[in-house]
Amino acid sequence: MEESGRKRNNKGFSLVELIVVIAIMxxxxxxISMAVIHYMEKARQAKDVYHAxxxxxxxxxxxxxxxxxxxxxxxxxxxxxxxxxFRRGWVYVDKDEVRCSDASCALAMINAGLVHVSPETEAxxxxxxxxxxxxxxxxxxxxxxxxxxxxxxxxxxxxxVHARRTWNTYQLDVYVDDQGELxxxxxxxxxxRVNGHEKDEKTARLMAQKLGFYDAKxxxxxxxxxxx
Numbered sequence: 001m002e003e004s005g006r007k008r009n010n011k012g013f014s015l016v017e018l019i020v021v022i023a024i025m026x027x028x029x030x031x032i033s034m035a036v037i038h039y040m041e042k043a044r045q046a047k048d049v050y051h052a053x054x055x056x057x058x059x060x061x062x063x064x065x066x067x068x069x070x071x072x073x074x075x076x077x078x079x080x081x082x083x084x085x086f087r088r089g090w091v092y093v094d095k096d097e098v099r100c101s102d103a104s105c106a107l108a109m110i111n112a113g114l115v116h117v118s119p120e121t122e123a124x125x126x127x128x129x130x131x132x133x134x135x136x137x138x139x140x141x142x143x144x145x146x147x148x149x150x151x152x153x154x155x156x157x158x159x160x161v162h163a164r165r166t167w168n169t170y171q172l173d174v175y176v177d178d179q180g181e182l183x184x185x186x187x188x189x190x191x192x193r194v195n196g197h198e199k200d201e202k203t204a205r206l207m208a209q210k211l212g213f214y215d216a217k218x219x220x221x222x223x224x225x226x227x228x
Contacts, residue, residue: 044162058112069102
């Protein structure tokens with residue numbers, strides 16, 4: 001009789017206890033899920049920064065001519081109001097493709113092994129590096145896929161933006177002053193692109209600093225942060 005009584009007294013979990021347990025499990029699952037998402041985003045962010053650092057190195061060692069096909073820009077110092085003239089180029093990266101502003105930036109990427117084209121295309125590109133108008137392949141060749149509507153060399157491979165929350169585009173800039181001195185910079189944006197490169201100063205500064213551009217100035221195109 002005593003054993004039968006013990007069985008009748010084993011009531012199990014009450015409804016309130018079950019609700020409390022489920023609530024605790026849900027909170028734990030949410031915390032773990034957020035931690036995993038944060039870790040995955042950090043890993044994707046690190047991959048982008050690694051690729052951006054490779055692009056930075058490629059531009060830094062390439063022998064840019066003072067009259068390369070870059071765009072003419074003027075920079076006015078906000079304190080002294082002194083103006084400086086530069087030839088400007090860039091390597092722009094988004095979630096789909098890589099765009100090089102001119103033949104020199106494209107050759108810097110090719111020489112570093114970051115994008116690939118046929119030997120014939122590379123040779124012709126080098127022969128026409130400073131030509132005006134710029135020479136473009138007639139069709140896709142290796143990683144090269146097309147010419148953009150603002151005359152960029154567009155490539156497609158694994159060097160695309162992997163981050164999903166930190167930024168959706170980043171860009172490495174190269175400036176050559178009238179004395180032939182090279183200046184590099186970087187920016188990024190997580191803003192929705194509508195017409196052109198949307199400003200996102202917080203994200204731009206984050207990318208610039210991750211690539212070592214702590215002493216930054218604002219450039220006249222896109223107001224992107226670039227190292228001196």
